[in-house]
Amino acid sequence: MEFKEKLSGYVDRVEKGIDLYLPSKETRPDRLHKAMRHSMKAGGKRIRPVLILATSEMLQAETDAMPAAIAMECIHTYSLIHDDLPSIDNADLRRGSPTCHVAFDEATALLAGDALLTYAFQLLATHYQTQPELNQKLVRELSISAGSERLIGGQMEDILGEEKQLDASQLEYIHLNKTSALIQCSMVMGGYLGKASDEEIDSLRDYGRCIGLAFQVIDDILDTTSSKETLGKNVGGDEALKKTTYVSIHGIEEARDIANDLTQRAVEICHSLPGEASFLSGLAEHLNRRLN
Numbered sequence: 022m023e024f025k026e027k028l029s030g031y032v033d034r035v036e037k038g039i040d041l042y043l044p045s046k047e048t049r050p051d052r053l054h055k056a057m058r059h060s061m062k063a064g065g066k067r068i069r070p071v072l073i074l075a076t077s078e079m080l081q082a083e084t085d086a087m088p089a090a091i092a093m094e095c096i097h098t099y100s101l102i103h104d105d106l107p108s109i110d111n112a113d114l115r116r117g118s119p120t121c122h123v124a125f126d127e128a129t130a131l132l133a134g135d136a137l138l139t140y141a142f143q144l145l146a147t148h149y150q151t152q153p154e155l156n157q158k159l160v161r162e163l164s165i166s167a168g169s170e171r172l173i174g175g176q177m178e179d180i181l182g183e184e185k186q187l188d189a190s191q192l193e194y195i196h197l198n199k200t201s202a203l204i205q206c207s208m209v210m211g212g213y214l215g216k217a218s219d220e221e222i223d224s225l226r227d228y229g230r231c232i233g234l235a236f237q238v239i240d241d242i243l244d245t246t247s248s249k250e251t252l253g254k255n256v257g258g259d260e261a262l263k264k265t266t267y268v269s270i271h272g273i274e275e276a277r278d279i280a281n282d283l284t285q286r287a288v289e290i291c292h293s294l295p296g297e298a299s300f301l302s303g304l305a306e307h308l309n310r311r312l313n
Contacts, residue, residue: 024303031071035090036062038070042091042144056125056133057140060098063116068236068308070094072207073214075304076225079296080215088148089159089210092141096167097203099137100176102130109180138167158213166206175199179264187265193234200240201233221295228290232305235283239311241266242276277312284309 039061046055070090077086105112105120106127113123122130142160149156166172175198182195208229212222245268267276284305291302 024300024307027300028071028304028307031074032067034074034087035067035070035094038087038091039094042088043095043140052125052129053132053136056121056129057136059118059124060102060115060121060133061094061137063118065116067094068304069097069203069207072204072229072301072304073211075300076208076211077214079294079298079301080212080217080221081296082211082215084152084155084214085148086211086214088144089214092144092159092163093203093207093210095137095141095144096163096172099134099141100167100172100203102134102137104176106130109176141167155213159210162206162209162213166202171198171202175202182265184263185265187270189270192265192267192270196234196237197230200237201230204233204236205229217295224290224293228287228294228301228305231283231287231290232308235280235287235305236308238267238276238280238283239308241268242273242280242312244268245273280309280312 039058043058043061044054046058048054070093073090073093074086077084101115102121104110105115106122112120114120118124120130121133125133141163145156145159145163149159168174169177175195178191178195179199182191187195205226206229208225209222212225217225244266267279271279287305288302291298291305294301
């Protein structure tokens with residue numbers, strides 16, 4: 022219960038941070054800003070911004086981590102808006118709400134995603150300008166993680182992999198970048214805010230890699246076994262697009278074992294982290310329990 026209360030508290034803070042830092046829906050052009058807020062306020066687990074807040078607090082950071090957390094959520098949400106477009110996944114439901122192009126239109130959704138991508142770096146540049154070294158580290162880490170060789174590269178490889186049978190290493194490449202990159206980045210950004218050492222940054226990045234991959238393995242399983250009502254998005258899309266998944270390669274039981282092994286590795290890493298890392302180990306286990 023203590024973990025769930027703490028997680029809920031972090032999520033509540035992120036929701037308030039979105040309201041505080043995002044342009045109001047009355048800001049001109051209001052249709053664009055309404056669309057941005059529609060997707061940002063649709064809910065979700067908020068795992069990435071929560072990781073920034075939790076990691077920075079574990080390291081007793083003196084700098085406010087919320088602008089960085091909201092910048093991360095802007096990047097994540099932009100990627101979802103674009104993923105859902107008719108030209109990519111053509112999804113009509115995200116986080117239990119109509120996708121941006123359904124609620125508005127395709128052109129507005131495209132621009133809302135573009136605006137959130139750009140706004141993320143505006144947030145970092147504005148709120149950490151008096152700490153140039155920290156600012157540079159945050160911008161560099163987020164821009165690399167969200168760029169053509171990580172997040173967007175993973176998305177491209179994912180599209181290219183449709184209707185093809187990929188091997189395990191190709192599939193891991195996609196998800197190390199499409200899913201895990203921003204989760205790793207969240208850990209590292211939290212580490213930078215808390216002035217972590219290089220060795221600590223490596224451990225934080227490794228933890229992010231493990232829970233990022235585990236998150237994707239679990240998503241693949243749930244896409245096969247869960248329902249639209251439970252997940253808040255359409256299920257069966259991977260099979261419809263003939264995508265290679267951890268389930269299609271390994272089967273459900275072996276995929277469960279992979280998720281369990283990655284989760285256990287993440288928990289072990291927490292034992293070597295500085296400060297009180299019980300929330301991070303609890304989070305790894307909490308994400309894995311989605312399978313139960």
